[in-house]
Amino acid sequence: MHRIESGQQLREVFDAGVGCIFNDFEGDHETSSSADFNKLHRASCEDCDPRRAASAMTVATSGQKLFFPSFREAVGWLMQNRPGNYSKCSRCNPR
Numbered sequence: 001m002h003r004i005e006s007g008q009q010l011r012e013v014f015d016a017g018v019g020c021i022f023n024d025f026e027g028d029h030e031t032s033s034s035a036d037f038n039k040l041h042r043a044s045c046e047d048c049d050p051r052r053a054a055s056a057m058t059v060a061t062s063g064q065k066l067f068f069p070s071f072r073e074a075v076g077w078l079m080q081n082r083p084g085n086y087s088k089c090s091r092c093n094p095r
């Protein structure tokens with residue numbers, strides 16, 4: 001797992017299309033909306049491509065963006081660090 005630090009890195013991860021990106025929008029805060037905003041995507045999800053989707057994520061918004069080389073690794077981290085406080089993107093349905 002590593003943190004995506006720049007738009008360039010985000011584009012590289014998207015272009016490679018391997019693994020998952022966790023948009024840790026509200027971090028470990030638990031609010032009525034945090035599970036919705038803390039969202040796991042496939043790296044290839046259009047929501048992760050700033051060139052195609054107007055609503056795409058950027059590293060400038062709230063929350064760290066974390067890259068995981070595999071779904072399995074992502075879920076392992078989420079179960080440890082965000083139990084019950086994340087959701088999976090319905091568009092790309094990572095698994």
Ligand SMILES: [Zn+2]
Nearest residue numbers: 041045089092
């Ligand atoms: Zn997605």
